[in-house]
Amino acid sequence: MNNVSAPKTQEELLQRIHNIAGSTLTELSEQQNLTVPANLQHAKGWAGQLIENCLGASAGSRAEPDFPELGIELKTIPLTAAGQPKETTYVCTVPLSGEMTLEWENSWVRRKLNHVLWLPIEADPNIPIGERHIGSGLLCHLTEQQDQILKQDWEEHMELIATGRVDEISAHHGTYLQVRPKAANSHALRETTNEQGERVQTLPRGFYLRTAFTAEVLAQHYMV
Amino acid sequence: MNNVSAPKTQEELLQRIHNIAGSTLTELSEQQNLTVPANLQHAKGWAGQLIENCLGASAGSRAEPDFPELGIELKTIPLTAAGQPKETTYVCTVPLSGEMTLEWENSWVRRKLNHVLWLPIEADPNIPIGERHIGSGLLCHLTEQQDQILKQDWEEHMELIATGRVDEISAHHGTYLQVRPKAANSHALRETTNEQGERVQTLPRGFYLRTAFTAEVLAQHYMV
DNA sequence: ATGGATCCACCTATGGATCCCT
DNA sequence: AGGGATCCATAGGTGGATCCAT
Numbered sequence: 001m002n003n004v005s006a007p008k009t010q011e012e013l014l015q016r017i018h019n020i021a022g023s024t025l026t027e028l029s030e031q032q033n034l035t036v037p038a039n040l041q042h043a044k045g046w047a048g049q050l051i052e053n054c055l056g057a058s059a060g061s062r063a064e065p066d067f068p069e070l071g072i073e074l075k076t077i078p079l080t081a082a083g084q085p086k087e088t089t090y091v092c093t094v095p096l097s098g099e100m101t102l103e104w105e106n107s108w109v110r111r112k113l114n115h116v117l118w119l120p121i122e123a124d125p126n127i128p129i130g131e132r133h134i135g136s137g138l139l140c141h142l143t144e145q146q147d148q149i150l151k152q153d154w155e156e157h158m159e160l161i162a163t164g165r166v167d168e169i170s171a172h173h174g175t176y177l178q179v180r181p182k183a184a185n186s187h188a189l190r191e192t193t194n195e196q197g198e199r200v201q202t203l204p205r206g207f208y209l210r211t212a213f214t215a216e217v218l219a220q221h222y223m224v
Numbered sequence: 225m226n227n228v229s230a231p232k233t234q235e236e237l238l239q240r241i242h243n244i245a246g247s248t249l250t251e252l253s254e255q256q257n258l259t260v261p262a263n264l265q266h267a268k269g270w271a272g273q274l275i276e277n278c279l280g281a282s283a284g285s286r287a288e289p290d291f292p293e294l295g296i297e298l299k300t301i302p303l304t305a306a307g308q309p310k311e312t313t314y315v316c317t318v319p320l321s322g323e324m325t326l327e328w329e330n331s332w333v334r335r336k337l338n339h340v341l342w343l344p345i346e347a348d349p350n351i352p353i354g355e356r357h358i359g360s361g362l363l364c365h366l367t368e369q370q371d372q373i374l375k376q377d378w379e380e381h382m383e384l385i386a387t388g389r390v391d392e393i394s395a396h397h398g399t400y401l402q403v404r405p406k407a408a409n410s411h412a413l414r415e416t417t418n419e420q421g422e423r424v425q426t427l428p429r430g431f432y433l434r435t436a437f438t439a440e441v442l443a444q445h446y447m448v
Numbered sequence: 449a450t451g452g453a454t455c456c457a458c459c460t461a462t463g464g465a466t467c468c469c470t
Numbered sequence: 471a472g473g474g475a476t477c478c479a480t481a482g483g484t485g486g487a488t489c490c491a492t
Contacts, residue, residue, distance in 0.1 A: 040467095040475085040476060040477085041466095041467080041476075041477065042467060042468070043467080043468065043475095043476095044466080044467050044468070044474075044475045044476040044477080045467080045468060045469075045473075045474030045475040045476085046468080046469095046474085046475085047474090047475085048473090048474045048475055049468090049469075049473090049474055049475090052473095052474080066473095076474090076475085078475085078476080086476090087462095087475075087476060087477095088462080088463095088475095089475085090473080090474075090475060092472085092473085093471080093472060093473085123476090170463080170464090171462075171463045171464070172462095172463080178463085180463070180464065180465095181463090181464060181465065181466090182472090182473095183465080183466080184465095184466070184467075185465065185466060185467090186464075186465055186466085190471085203464095204471080204472095206472095206473095210462090211461090211462090264453085264454060264455085264489090265454075265455065265488095265489075266489060266490070267453095267454095267489080267490065267491095268452075268453045268454040268455080268488080268489050268490070269451075269452030269453040269454085269489080269490060269491075270452085270453085270490080270491095271452090271453085272451090272452045272453055273451090273452055273453090273490090273491070276451095276452080290451095300452090300453085302453085302454080310454090311453075311454060311455095311484095312453095312484080312485095313453085314451080314452075314453060316450085316451085317449080317450065317451085347454090394485080394486090395484075395485045395486070396484095396485080402485085404485070404486065404487095405485090405486060405487065405488090406450090406451095407449095407487080407488080408449095408487095408488070408489080409487065409488060409489095410486075410487060410488085412449095414449085427486095428449080430450095430451095434484090435483090435484090
């Protein structure tokens with residue numbers, strides 16, 4: 001695998017995005033001397049990591065945007081044949097122990113989402129993995145309205161988490177932001193504190209963006 | 225069956241609505257000397273007609289509101305256990321031949337919907353028919369916004385109908401107002417004119433309100 | 449053929465489960 | 471454990487079909 005250096009400026013990043021727009025995953029993987037998996041069943045994050053490599057994102061970083069110097073997070077969006085987001089978008093882990101930010105403005109979720117480079121990728125199951133095309137990237141800040149709705153979702157989730165009631169949260173909650181399992185399997189355990197203040201084990205969770213949110217992000221830019 | 229006289233004023237109608245609010249279908253049917261069916265499978269319109277009788281609506285009228293002197297249409301709304309409309313609401317037949325109104329303001333749909341007495345009825349399948357309660361009636365005019373959206377839906381449908389393309393309309397079309405089959409069965413036929421101006425047979429259709437519309441009507445009044 | 453509506457099979461949206469890499 | 475995500479069974483929504491009375 002080639003190690004591409006980090007882009008030094010936003011302009012450099014946008015140039016790289018422009019360069020790969022229209023490429024297929026096969027083309028990108030050849031640049032990286034990687035082979036394309038026959039299916040994504042056992043390589044779910046493959047395309048995302050391939051693109052991170054191509055763009056010089058800092059790999060495996062924690063609690064930081066993918067391009068820390070630029071403060072920009074990269075998110076691929078798998079699109080159906082109809083051009084709609086096919087899947088929800090993982091944002092970050094839900095804090096279940098340790099100190100929790102209780103102000104939306106300082107939260108991990110908001111820091112990740114405030115400045116995002118959205119990159120659509122074809123994901124119609126009829127298209128072989130290697131032949132799927134990369135679309136045009138969109139660099140977006142949250143709109144006022146999106147920020148308000150995400151804030152409300154996040155505050156409702158965090159209220160339950162902070163009071164030891166994370167097990168009451170289901171994926172049905174939240175307009176844009178969901179809480180869902182994020183683990184190797186349903187038996188995975190992580191420490192947290194229950195309503196009585198006792199240490200107990202629970203399933204690890206992540207924050208996810210519903211497709212309604214990402215669809216809206218895309219729609220905004222179709223309208224420009 | 226008792227023949228209840230038509231209410232002479234809007235106040236009289238509202239008084240009758242108030243009187244039956246909270247009653248069960250068994251109570252109403254006893255007043256009318258009718259028996260409650262075990263299920264609605266072979267008596268789909270039973271509750272609606274029972275209530276028309278109780279209120280003195282003019283039976284089996286055509287192209288007119290249920291209370292012609294008052295200009296008021298009666299619509300029952302079946303509610304799920306969660307208080308949401310369970311079914312779409314039939315409005316009227318789609319004109320497939322003869323002269324067609326092409327102005328929303330004069331349309332049959334708008335004349336029926338502009339002034340409606342909505343009457344919620346419990347319709348949770350776990351509740352036996354006779355034990356289902358009548359709710360509180362809501363006498364409503366269309367709001368400006370509802371009128372605009374219905375107008376747009378209706379115009380889009382009528383454009384296709386008037387140009388002989390009714391078969392291109394599916395129930396997926398329309399924000400609030402749908403066009404769906406309205407017939408004894410899928411083999412029923414009715415005369416219409418195709419794109420070439422020839423007389424052909426097609427399935428009879430009706431206009432229906434989506435549950436999104438009736439849910440909004442109810443929600444407006446919860447908010448008052 | 450209109451007015452009163454509900455039935456029910458299908459299909460799709462998605463919630464919960466899972467997978468790889470570092 | 472965190473970051474990259476997609477898989478897939480199933481519940482729920484609803485589109486098309488149907489039913490009775492007049």
